[in-house]
Amino acid sequence: MEGGGGREKEEEQDGVSVHSPCKAPPSSASSLPKEQQQVELELRLLEALEIYPPVKLRGMHRHFVLYGLMEFLRRSLDRQFSPDEVLQLLDRFYNLEVLKPDDEEMDILSHEEDFCLPQSYFVKEES
Amino acid sequence: MGSSSKEETATDADTSSGDTPPSNSNVFSEGERVLAYHGPRIYEAKVQKAELRKKEWKYFVHYLVSIKGKQKSLLWLGHLANSWDEWVGADRLMKHTEENVIKQQALDKKQGVDKSSKSGRSAQTKPKSSADAKADKEDLKNTVAKGKKRKSDSGVEKDNSSMEKLVKIQIPSTLKKQLVDDWEFVTQQDKLVKLPRSPNVDDILTKYLEYRSKKDGTMTDSIGEILKGIRCYFDKALPVMLLYKKERQQYQDVVLDDVSPSTIYGAEHLLRLFVKFPELLAYVNIEEETLTRLQQKLMDFLKFLQKNQSTFFLSAYDGSRGSEGKGKGKDD
16 A cells, blocks of 8 residues: 555565565474464454554544554454554554545534533433 | 335335325325435435325425535445435335424434444344334334335434444543533633643553553553553543644644644543543444443553542633733732
8 A cells, every 4th residue: 555665565575575475494393383473463453444444543533543453463362452553554554644534524623612511411310 | 135115116006005094195285395315324305296096195305415524424425325316105204393303313313423334233132212203104014014124224223323223421529520620711710721731641541551560560561552542532532632722823823734633631621521421432343342441541540530529620710811821820
């Protein structure tokens, strides 16, 4: 997608690219499961991105989107992910700097309204 | 499936010959203002002509789409551009009644909120409201246009709503009372929160993080991210939706340049954010499980506010107007 071409090359030299999941370096047998893990991780990440579009990582919702990604990965891979870890993973696919916040957000923010306490708050109820 | 209702009228005769009494279907008259389904939305339209074709009433409608300055409807306008006027069956039309206008607005709202949730995942939680909106249409369709689908069906079907899964944030009752007092001070007594506040929103968030890490023994990443999210929402939302009208001038005076409101305002305004929280979160298509967890964490934060209510919140607001933030005004 947008940008990030340079990084992809780096990854390929490490032998952990998504593009060659089947070719393990012949010398090290131990790297095979590692590579599979990597592929698994990237697949899950792409799944997560279907729910949480990267473009939302640029706007006011970014922290909750990132939280959503962390939670998704935690659940599907059964381990904790830090925000930085997720961002680094994303960096492989996207150049977040280039993404523009979507206009939906502009919509919320351009529409100024006065605060209004919902009627339900004025009803006395204990719970 | 049918591309245009016009072409299909020829084949309709076979399927709907016996059971469609034509008299019963001419419910709309020429010149009548109606509401018409087009794509996922309902638009105002005017019936230009009504014709009985193959025992079925067809209406030539002209869409009356007003531009309300909403970018989203503009997207749809682009789509509409080729079909400002078209022949449609009665199944596409509704009477222009108050009730139906409400349906229209509900759909509009839903479309707006839901623009970006393409994943079919949420389709399983079919929104009741849109089903309702369709329910009576469904009846009409069965009698009037049996075996025929209006072309926009898929559009309406896809319309699933994140409104439906609005996160519920139960605000503790003493904090609710706080919100009512806040309302009373500002809107009824013409008083203001004296700014800057101490502790400010940033201080409170930091205190909570400390409290949480002490309690859990570890610094949890997810809490940190949520707190950042709260801060970000607060800064963006404050001028747009968290101020009473009477507080706007004060905002202009106090929040200068790129100062972050979270360093100036305090618990009083932060609490208002939680009233708006579900609305804001609806823009993020969060999965059910995650939403539940998030909800719990937000409630835990609210409990923390409640526990510290007496130190975080002002018990009296500043009565002297015109002393915004400068502290030169005398208290009564």
